[in-house]
Structures are given as C-alpha cells and as structure tokens.
Amino acid sequence: MATTERKPLLLDFEKPLAELSNRIEQIRQLAEENGVDVSGEIRKLEARATKLREEIFSTLSPAQRVQVARHPRRPSTLDYIQAITDEWMELHGDRCGTDDPALIAGVARLGGQPVVMLGQQKGRDTKDNIARNFGMAAPGGYRKAMRLMEHANKFGMPILAFVDTPGALATVAAEHQGAGEAIAYNLREMFSLDVPIICTVIGEASSGGALGIGICDRLLMFEHAVYTVISPEGCAAILWKDASKAPQAAMALKITSHDLKNLGIIDQILPEPIGGAHSDPLEAATTLKQALLDNLDELKQLTSQERRQLRYDKFRKIGVFTEIPH
Structure with a gap:
C-alpha cells in the first residue's frame, strides 16, 4: 500500500471534521510562533x-455509506492482497484471447497456506480507472476468474x-462476447x-457483476461497504425517472452491511x-486477514x-419471505 502523505479527499459530511482539524492546526502553529503552551487546549480539541x-461515522445514512x-x-483488491499475503503472483489471460485488467487473479500464500485470490480492481485516478474499466469486468475477466478457480479446485x-x-x-x-453467459457459467x-x-x-x-465471483461458503463485508442488485442512481432512474432520488432508493434497497446481516445475506461484518x-x-487489512x-x-x-451443501443452502435462503395475512 502507498505510504506517501496525501491531502485527504473530503466527503460532504466530513467537512465539520476538516474545519475542526484546521482549527487545531492553526492554534498549534500560533502557539509555536509565540512560544505559548496550549497542549491542554489542543488535547481537548483533539x-x-x-x-x-465517531458520531458521524456511526450514524451514516445508506447514501452516505455509498459515498x-x-x-x-478506499483500499482496492490489490492493496489488500499486497498487505495481507506472504507471496503473490498475478496470473493473466482467460485462454480465449483476452486479459481483462478490471478483474485480477493469481496465487498467493496467506498465513503460510497457498490460496487463489481474485477480485475486481478499480483505478486510483481517471487514467488508471479508464485502463481498469472502473472495475467493471468484461466477459474475459469472469472467464479468467473461473480458470483460476478451476486451478484452485484441482x-x-x-x-x-x-x-x-x-x-x-x-x-x-x-454483450457480443457473451457477458451473460460468462457470469451464468461462473454461478453454476x-x-x-x-x-x-x-x-x-x-x-x-x-448487480450480476458482483455476483459473478460471489458464490461462496462465507460472505464477509466491510462495515461501510454496500451490496445491491442495482446502484441507487440506476434504481431511482428506473422507478422515479429521477436520479436525484438516489438517497431514497439507497434507503429502500437495504444495501448496508447491517441491513444485509439482519436479512441473513452476509455472514460477518468487518469493522x-x-x-x-x-x-x-x-x-483494515489486519482486520481482513x-x-x-x-x-x-x-x-x-x-x-x-x-461445504457444497452449505453453499447451496446459503443461497437458497436468500429471498425467502413470509406473507402476513391481512
């Protein structure tokens, strides 16, 4: 992971924190310039x-969690892999003529044991995101993932x-390359x-882009991650013809880790x-490892x-509901 210090990118709800941090820094600089001890006041402000x-991040709305x-x-797949593994070797190609940079896969050692790791990879800036297709994998990416999963199984x-x-x-x-078929094949x-x-x-x-590598025995989810059948913006555009209603859609979709844990879809929330x-x-990487x-x-x-029965039962339970008579 990169360790170079960078100016933080602020989300809207983080602005009060930034203002308070700037105030603390200004007081500290003035105190140093004038030789005044204000350590007690700074500790109180900190x-x-x-x-x-803590108050802000413990009360985030679903729309804010999307942000x-x-x-x-936010740490990416490669960030986590490089932080938690003892060894890592990325492997390329779906053996059908393509190598999708939006979905990376390879072999690694985790805690001394060999594993296969894979996942979607977003970019850090506009240029990198374009090269990675913003983490949106093409059919070749899902075929590459399946090739490595078959290798793992063997x-x-x-x-x-x-x-x-x-x-x-x-x-x-x-679509010409068989996006639906590639994802469906992985699911099966x-x-x-x-x-x-x-x-x-x-x-x-x-959407299916997430589910294409999402069939599992255990489904973990970071606290502020989101998991949904469609983006809030897409849902709002379909239901209300108005993407500005995305916060309302985010609330209705039940996309947060706590919602999904309560619904029995995920198994564990990672703080x-x-x-x-x-x-x-x-x-975060230590928690994940x-x-x-x-x-x-x-x-x-x-x-x-x-394990196969556990996997089957897990997904059979998703979407089960009870009708309450009027």
Whole structure:
C-alpha cells in the first residue's frame, strides 16, 4: 500500500471534521510562533474531533455509506492482497484471447497456506480507472476468474474473492462476447467446487457483476461497504425517472452491511477504522486477514460435500419471505 502523505479527499459530511482539524492546526502553529503552551487546549480539541468523527461515522445514512464505499482512496483488491499475503503472483489471460485488467487473479500464500485470490480492481485516478474499466469486468475477466478457480479446485487451494464493482461492463462489445453467459457459467460452476470459498465485499458491489465471483461458503463485508442488485442512481432512474432520488432508493434497497446481516445475506461484518477503511488501510487489512484466517480454519474442518451443501443452502435462503395475512 502507498505510504506517501496525501491531502485527504473530503466527503460532504466530513467537512465539520476538516474545519475542526484546521482549527487545531492553526492554534498549534500560533502557539509555536509565540512560544505559548496550549497542549491542554489542543488535547481537548483533539478529543472533541475524535468524538465527532465517531458520531458521524456511526450514524451514516445508506447514501452516505455509498459515498464511503466509492471513496477513490478506499483500499482496492490489490492493496489488500499486497498487505495481507506472504507471496503473490498475478496470473493473466482467460485462454480465449483476452486479459481483462478490471478483474485480477493469481496465487498467493496467506498465513503460510497457498490460496487463489481474485477480485475486481478499480483505478486510483481517471487514467488508471479508464485502463481498469472502473472495475467493471468484461466477459474475459469472469472467464479468467473461473480458470483460476478451476486451478484452485484441482490443486486443493481455497479461493478468496474480493468484490468491488459498480457492475459488469455494459457495452455492446461485452454483450457480443457473451457477458451473460460468462457470469451464468461462473454461478453454476462455483456451486460445484470442492474447496473453501470466501468472498469479501470491500467496497461497492452491484448487480450480476458482483455476483459473478460471489458464490461462496462465507460472505464477509466491510462495515461501510454496500451490496445491491442495482446502484441507487440506476434504481431511482428506473422507478422515479429521477436520479436525484438516489438517497431514497439507497434507503429502500437495504444495501448496508447491517441491513444485509439482519436479512441473513452476509455472514460477518468487518469493522472499519473510524473514518472508513481509507483512513487507515493497514488497520483494515489486519482486520481482513484475521477474518479470512479464522473462517478458513473453520471451513477446512468440513468435508467438500458439507461445504457444497452449505453453499447451496446459503443461497437458497436468500429471498425467502413470509406473507402476513391481512
């Protein structure tokens, strides 16, 4: 992960924090220039800033969580892989003529054990995002992922997938290349794999693009990540013909980690540093690594047949509802 100091990118609801931080810095500079000891006052202001940060991030609305999940400096798949693995070797190509940079995959060692890791990869800036298709994988990306998952299954390596995409690439070319077929094939085949599969939603996870690598035994999700069948903007445009109603759509879609845990869709919420994963990427990576190791230890105690049944039962329960008579 990058360690160079950069000016933070502020979200709208973070402005009060920025103003307070600037005030603290101004007081500190004035005190140094005039030789005045104001350490007690600064400690009080810093405690106030910490409390304010906790209050803000503990009461985020679904729409605000979408902003955090999309933060351009939120740790990406490659950031996490490089931070938590002992070794990592990226592998390329779907063996059908393409190598999609929006979906990366490879072999690694996690806690000394060989694993296959894969996930969508967003860019850091406009140029990088264009090269990565903004994390929207083409059919070749899903075929590359499946090739590596079959490799993992053949050699008995657990599969760790990181989901972070606004959706699969939606272009005419992608449709010509069989986008729907590639995702559907992955859905079917992932249910039959013998090895443990753990998926983690690390940022924004939308539509079939997310589900194309999302069939798993355990589904983990970072606290401020979002997981949804359609983006709030897309939902608002369809239902109300007005994208400005995205906050209303975000509320109705139940896309937050706590909503999805209550609905039984995800298995575990991974706490983020106060201020979001982008405020302390190494702490977020440490949390992720420990959760992956703990879940792997549990899943390896099961037989392959038990894991497949667990996987099947997990997804059969999604969408079950009870009708209440009037």
